[in-house]
Amino acid sequence: MGAAPPSEAMSAKPSAAKADDKPGSPARRPFHEVKPSQSQIRAARKAGSRVPDFGSKEKVVRGWRKHQLTVDQMVRYGINSVFDPGAVPKTWRTSASIQEIAPLYLTYLFQQAHKASPETQSWAKRIQASLERPVQVTTVHPNYVPIKPASTTKKSFRDTAGASSVGSRxxxxxxxxxxxxxxxxxxxxxxxxxxxxxxxxxxxxxxxxxxxxxxxxxxxxxxxxxxxxxxxxxxxxxxxxxxxxxxxxxxxxxxxxxxxxxxxxxxxxxxxxxxxxxxxxxxxxxxxxxxxxxxxxxxxxxxxxxxxxxxxxxxxxxxxxxxxxxxxxxVTAGDIVWDSATQWFRDDFDFAALNWWMESTAQWATGQSYTRxxxxxxxxxxxxxxxxxxTSESSYQTAQRSYYLSAVGDFLSEPERALNAWDGLSASRQYGEFPFVEYLSERAGTADAVRKTWETMGDNTILPLDAVSTVFAGYGLDLHDELMGFAIANYRLSTPGTAWSQQANSGKGAKVTVGGYSTAEADGAWRDRLATANNTRPTAADANGPARPAHKTYDLAWSGSAASTGTQYASLQPGGTLYADLVPKDTGASGQLGLLTVQVPAEVSAALIKWPRTSFTGGIQYPTVTQLDRPDSGTISVPIDDARFIETLVLTRTDFNADSTAAMGDTETVS
Known part of the structure; x- marks a missing residue:
């Protein structure tokens, strides 16, 4: 398999510890700058050469792509679509809610203005000048004074608002x-x-x-x-x-x-x-x-x-x-309208990849502005x-406080999709991927790691996920290795723990760290939202455990000494994960009860986490993990050896593709 066992990668201690910039966070890892590779730069240029797709209802850029409009028409019709739709011929008026795509839509249109006629370039420059016309400010009000709560103890936050949103009134x-x-x-x-x-x-x-x-x-x-x-x-x-x-x-x-x-x-x-x-x-x-x-x-x-x-x-x-x-x-510089020497959003930025990272980090930062x-x-x-x-929290306050996590189910209900999958401008999935941003921050031991991805993108022409990989490397971490830890952390939604691993200590066995999140909101508000959200696939609690990412459940029927489930297939994209709960039907004592065979491609890594079964413990014990194993690659055999426990098979593609569009088109089948 392509990744080191999490028992090794996740149990490594940083060589130096420092008080973090957020109390209660893991120790800060030392950072050494790593330069992006030429292949990462070439990948960004290739991805950025594509004409972006702004959705099926957008007509102007789509018409230009089909050679039905000139560059001048595209720039003028597109910009007017946002602010003056009446000036756009009816044939080319966009029926979509245009402001939902306005930032990157206008960005792209202004980007193309340098290819238009001198008259259209001047028109676009006048728009820029008018947009930048200063507003006269005569009175400046003092900033607010933060309010001290009745109790100095910060209360733990739960998403009591559930999946419902606050109406505009x-x-x-x-x-x-x-x-x-x-x-x-x-x-x-x-x-x-x-x-x-x-x-x-x-x-x-x-x-x-x-x-x-x-x-x-x-x-x-x-x-x-x-x-x-x-x-x-x-x-x-x-x-x-x-x-x-x-x-x-x-x-x-x-x-x-x-x-x-x-x-x-x-x-x-x-x-x-x-x-x-x-x-x-x-x-x-x-x-x-x-x-x-x-x-x-x-x-x-x-x-x-x-x-x-x-x-x-x-x-x-x-x-x-x-x-x-x-x-x-x-990621912006110079005039909004290009010439050969100036750039605003650079030509080689891929809009899908960029918007994925913009929205996921903005949701994460919104949460940070509350939790800090x-x-x-x-x-x-x-x-x-x-x-x-x-003294108490109103439903409105709860809704504001929980805004940042509102789309987490859109991500964790489809965990098998590419890590940087993008469903279009203003679609929910990229807003729900803030757990990956939090995971980067916690593994580095500092929120500086997130900012460094933006600094890396600004200093170099690379895609966001390649910037993440570069920053991870600067902290002595390998993104390929970290993807399995991220997958386990998402399924547990709890603090990092310890469990027995037979692979550790050169096969002699030892306790190792099991992936998790240090933030208490993972096992609180995040899980609350999964429990109530109307997701693509169910993420609510079931008979085996509390709310958690979408997963398959196999109630194993026994035939002799082997478990029979029939042939099952699953598709994984780069960075995606399949979770399968293996639930023995028998209720006997410890002993080898069955064997599950799984065929996995070389890019897929496997982990097996074992946790106490509800019917034996009198209550749900998940996300307690008693054992973490890493089966061999290729054709793997998973022993189901104790009916008092459920074993969750975690299959993760530890490869990734920073080009979001290409990543979504790359699928491996697991059987």
């Missing part, structure tokens, strides 16, 4: 209504607009502005936002979004100080000016849904966040979109509540 219903004349008492509003997208496309003026140290919010009254206002006359929802953004900004950068408590940050490169958040815009006016998107350009040349009039998530969505602004600090703060994450404005000390 949930926040509004919790606030008292005020007069629609609130605009006249809002000190941030004036009769002259601060900004009007009519300089670009369809007019959408903004008459109200709220600014903090790093954030500018542009909004209007009576256009969807809850009208409840705090003591300062500003809509509470606006203050909440600003507070959420500032708290996340601190966590994404250098951290923050709350009284005597220092909260460590993630150390990302900061934008050089304020990030602008538009509340309601032309695209959202037309589409009328609650998706947000972030562009690498905006007032002052900084990233801009475009939010719907009445966001579903006033706290968490802002944090997610804000992290995209930090990602853009590493020892105080309750949802910040309160004086007008929001009569009691600024946290």
């Amino acid at each position: 949930s926040l509004q219903s919790s606030l008292s209504a005020v007069s629609t004349a609130a605009e006249s008492t809002d000190p941030g509003c004036r009769s002259e607009s601060y900004y009007d997208t009519g300089t670009l496309f369809v007019s959408h003026p903004y008459y109200c502005l709220y600014a903090t140290e790093h954030i500018v919010l542009l909004y209007n009254h009576n256009q969807g936002l809850p009208e409840s206002s705090g003591a300062n006359g500003v809509p509470t929802a606006i203050v909440e979004m600003a507070n959420a953004a500032e708290e996340a900004y601190a966590i994404y950068t250098s951290g923050e100080q709350v009284g005597s408590v220092s909260i460590p940050g993630l150390g990302y490169k900061e934008p050089s000016g304020r990030v602008t958040i538009y509340i309601g815009d032309v695209a959202h006016d037309l589409a009328g849904d609650a998706a947000g998107f972030t562009l690498p350009v905006g007032p002052g040349g900084q990233p801009s966040i475009w939010m719907p009039q009445d966001p579903i998530d006033y706290d968490a969505l802002v944090r997610h979109e804000l992290f995209h602004a930090f990602q853009y600090q590493y 703060d020892p105080y309750w994450p949802l910040s309160y404005d004086p007008g929001w509540s009569s009691n600024n000390v946290w």
Whole structure:
């Protein structure tokens, strides 16, 4: 098999330990920079040469790819599809909710502008100049003051909201209504607009502005936002979004100080000016849904966040979109419209692979912005509540807190697919792959490892998963070896443990470390979501164990001394995993009861984890593991030797392909 046994790879101790940047995390591993290989660079260029597919409902780029449109038509029709659909001929109007794909869609269109006529290039440059037109800020509100909870003990978080989402009116219903004349008492509003997208496309003026140290919010009254206002006359929802953004900004950068408590940050490169958040815009006016998107350009040349009039998530969505602004600090440069010397998103970035890593790391970072703060994450404005000390959690707060993990089931219900599988822009799977980001962070012993992937991508032309592999190598880890540990950690969703392995100690046997997650949320909120989510395949608890990734269950019937299940087939893509629970039908005592034969390709590694069976223990013992074995490759025989235990066969492809599209087309059959 291609991977070292997890009993060896996972039990290795770092040569040096250092206090981590997040309390309670594994010891930090030493890091030595590793340069990407030429083959990784060539792979990125090959993947980036493809015309991206923005979905079956998108017409403009698809038409250009079929030679039905010129480059000039593609650039103009595509950009107008976002902001001025009426200017697009009916034949080419996209029926999809265009703002869901807007960031990378516009990125690609602007990228192609350098191939267009001088007139279209000038048109695109005027758009860039207008987007970057600065917004005048005269009053800067102080950043929020974090609220100390009633108890200094941080409560463990459970996803009590389950799979349901908070409706767009949930926040509004919790606030008292005020007069629609609130605009006249809002000190941030004036009769002259601060900004009007009519300089670009369809007019959408903004008459109200709220600014903090790093954030500018542009909004209007009576256009969807809850009208409840705090003591300062500003809509509470606006203050909440600003507070959420500032708290996340601190966590994404250098951290923050709350009284005597220092909260460590993630150390990302900061934008050089304020990030602008538009509340309601032309695209959202037309589409009328609650998706947000972030562009690498905006007032002052900084990233801009475009939010719907009445966001579903006033706290968490802002944090997610804000992290995209930090990602853009590493993978964008120069003018939005290319010439031969300048690049924005580089031509050799593969959109599928890039978006996979953008969304999975943004979800992970959103979670970090909550879990790193020892105080309750949802910040309160004086007008929001009569009691600024946290005492209990509302359903709205729970929903915001659990936003980052909402799609975990979309990933773990299809674990056999490629690690970097991508289902299209705004599809759920890439949002649900944040456990891989957490695993990288924990194995390195520091969240710096995640940032280093962005630094590696920014300094070199390589795909995200190759950047992950390069960073892993810098910490003395091999991604191929780590994929089996990641697979076991996902099935257990519990802290790393120990179990007996006969392969350890040169075949003499020894206790080894079993993969897991140090974060308590894995066995808490993540599992809660798997228990209730309506996934592609069931992930809820069953008679054998609690909620866990999708798996096959074989209740083994015995024929003589051999177990008979018939021939079973499964398909695995690079980095994908198949889980099979082997449940003996007999209830006898220890002794060899049967033998299961499995044929696996060379790229597939196998592990066997044994755990106590419920009917013998009087309660579910999973994810306790009593034994971890690594059968030989090729044709392997799995002994089912004790009916008091269930044995889970874990089959993982420990090869990977950083090209997401190619990875999804590479399937191996296991029988």
